[in-house]
Amino acid sequence: FCQTLLHTVIPPELRFAFLKLFQRLFNCFSSYCYYEITEIDGVNTNELYNAVQLYLSSSASSTTTTTTNSATSNRLSLTRGLNSSAITFGLSNNDRLCDVFNGVSVVWEHIVTPRQSQTFSWRPLPEEKRGFTLRINKRDKPHILEAYLDFITEKANEIRRKNQDRLLYTNSRGGSLDSRGHPWESVPFKHPSTFDTLAMDPTKKAEIMSDLRDFADGQAFYKRTGRAWKRGYLLYGPPGTGKSSMIAAMANFLGYDIYDLELTEVNTNSELRKLLMKTSSKSIIVIEDIDCSINLTNRKKSSFDGGKSEMRNGPGGLQGGPGGDPENNSNSITLSGLLNFTDGLWSCCGSERIFVFTTNHIEKLDPALLRSGRMDMHVFMSYCSFPSLKILLKNYLGWDDGDIGTEVLEKLSAVIDEAEMTPADISEVLIKNRRDNDKALREVLESLRSRARGRRRRLEAEVEEMAEEEEKRALDSPKEVGCAATGGAAEVELNYKKGGKEEDN
Numbered sequence: 495f496c497q498t499l500l501h502t503v504i505p506p507e508l509r510f511a512f513l514k515l516f517q518r519l520f521n522c523f524s525s526y527c528y529y530e531i532t533e534i535d536g537v538n539t540n541e542l543y544n545a546v547q548l549y550l551s552s553s554a555s556s557t558t559t560t561t562t563n564s565a566t567s568n569r570l571s572l573t574r575g576l577n578s579s580a581i582t583f584g585l586s587n588n589d590r591l592c593d594v595f596n597g598v599s600v601v602w603e604h605i606v607t608p609r610q611s612q613t614f615s616w617r618p619l620p621e622e623k624r625g626f627t628l629r630i631n632k633r634d635k636p637h638i639l640e641a642y643l644d645f646i647t648e649k650a651n652e653i654r655r656k657n658q659d660r661l662l663y664t665n666s667r668g669g670s671l672d673s674r675g676h677p678w679e680s681v682p683f684k685h686p687s688t689f690d691t692l693a694m695d696p697t698k699k700a701e702i703m704s705d706l707r708d709f710a711d712g713q714a715f716y717k718r719t720g721r722a723w724k725r726g727y728l729l730y731g732p733p734g735t736g737k738s739s740m741i742a743a744m745a746n747f748l749g750y751d752i753y754d755l756e757l758t759e760v761n762t763n764s765e766l767r768k769l770l771m772k773t774s775s776k777s778i779i780v781i782e783d784i785d786c787s788i789n790l791t792n793r794k795k796s797s798f799d800g801g802k803s804e805m806r807n808g809p810g811g812l813q814g815g816p817g818g819d820p821e822n823n824s825n826s827i828t829l830s831g832l833l834n835f836t837d838g839l840w841s842c843c844g845s846e847r848i849f850v851f852t853t854n855h856i857e858k859l860d861p862a863l864l865r866s867g868r869m870d871m872h873v874f875m876s877y878c879s880f881p882s883l884k885i886l887l888k889n890y891l892g893w894d895d896g897d898i899g900t901e902v903l904e905k906l907s908a909v910i911d912e913a914e915m916t917p918a919d920i921s922e923v924l925i926k927n928r929r930d931n932d933k934a935l936r937e938v939l940e941s942l943r944s945r946a947r948g949r950r951r952r953l954e955a956e957v958e959e960m961a962e963e964e965e966k967r968a969l970d971s972p973k974e975v976g977c978a979a980t981g982g983a984a985e986v987e988l989n990y991k992k993g994g995k996e997e998d999n
């Protein structure tokens with residue numbers, strides 16, 4: 495009606511000015527302000543549009559599952575992105591959605607109009623103009639707008655990360671870069687291991703999970719305490735006890751990507767630093783079998799140095815450690831370089847990162863690597879214990895405590911610690927016999943018993959051997975005792991003399 499009136503009453507040359515005036519008047523009396531977020535900003539894609547779309551997709555999907563439906567209709571668009579296993583919901587064309595942020599209500603409207611004329615552009619534009627209109631009450635605008643948009647961006651990033659399959663990166667190409675100058679190669683990460691499937695002591699598991707949760711939620715804490723937002727875990731234990739499975743479970747639990755760093759492919763400390771700089775936040779950087787991947791002579795040299803080089807070069811150690819200088823020590827990374835990698839200034843060039851090292855021989859590692867701040871949590875992955883066995887039985891046979899007779903449970907518990915079987919060994923027995931649960935349980939018990947018998951026999955043999963040696967030594971003893979006695983006496987005499995000297999002085 496207004497438009498018709500406008501066309502009949504107002505001459506065409508004044509129509510635009512009148513419309514502007516009318517809009518201004520309307521704005522003066524309206525208690526709302528409106529923000530348009532268009533899909534294409536000039537010729538570039540508007541990041542904010544995508545963020546709003548993702549953010550509203552989570553609200554839209556939740557409004558359909560709950561009865562408090564604030565969208566005006568139940569028609570939602572569904573999409574699934576490339577390389578993604580999740581479906582996202584979207585607001586359909588010209589639909590509205592109410593949202594509440596910090597107690598303030600706002601309304602979003604998705605506006606789709608046909609693009610009138612194809613303007614010149616280097617790339618084809620969509621045939622429709624799409625955009626969101628945000629309506630906020632004028633009095634609420636100053637204190638929520640900025641915070642609300644930040645919140646939306648953050649939330650969208652989170653959803654994007656969750657929807658996208660996580661990636662497993664590797665530096666197996668050596669130092670060469672791909673076409674985008676990236677040193678890492680990636681594949682979708684689909685490892686099914688989770689903390690539920692991981693067989694380990696439940697209290698230890700809960701402790702690790704809560705530590706991870708605290709880390710992921712700890713941005714404010716790390717900022718307040720002046721610490722880089724990173725954490726180190728050392729997983730150690732015999733082969734087949736679940737170290738790699740634990741890393742996969744961590745990544746699945748936190749929704750992080752994994753960077754599997756192959757140290758043998760890295761030639762210099764500076765290359766190591768470059769790799770670190772190209773890792774993203776919210777990731778787990780893994781070095782498996784750390785004792786096998788770093789040159790022990792370098793390590794000894796570094797440890798002999800007592801970390802002085804680190805002090806010399808500062809914690810960032812921009813020059814690398816002893817031999818960290820690529821000229822002096824080409825084709826080798828040093829312990830110092832690795833320490834700087836995990837704990838130096840460069841280690842915080844991103845944030846929210848977890849370093850995980852694994853080893854079968856913790857005793858071979860340099861203490862500098864193990865100290866808190868580098869490896870904050872040391873997790874011993876042990877042979878299969880009774881609680882771990884119960885988790886495996888549940889996972890592989892679907893059996894809970896109640897499904898297994900107390901007598902069998904007692905038999906299993908009596909032999910499990912002595913058998914020292916790894917979860918990998920037991921899993922293998924369960925997989926082989928998974929078609930028949932009773933047989934599987936019998937086979938597990940039999941394997942545990944035979945392992946325990948074997949261990950006992952070996953121990954007995956060792957004891958016998960020691961006894962024989964002892965006997966042999968006893969036969970030779972008069973000579974030895976004489977020597978020892980002389981040696982001892984000489985030593986006492988020497989000490990006595992030294993003491994006298996010191997007293998004289």
Ligand SMILES: Nc1ncnc2c1ncn2[C@@H]1O[C@H](COP(=O)(O)OP(=O)(O)OP(=O)(O)O)[C@@H](O)[C@H]1O
Nearest residue numbers: 691692693732733734735736737738739917918921
């Ligand atoms: N704690 C565990 N819980 C569940 N499954 C396990 C566990 N430990 C081992 N397994 C099973 O055994 C297989 C080997 O385990 P994994 O590779 O995690 O061992 P690892 O400790 O990393 O061994 P290595 O030291 O040789 O690298 C896995 O595929 C997994 O199925």
Ligand SMILES: [Mg+2]
Nearest residue numbers: 737738739782
């Ligand atoms: Mg492993």
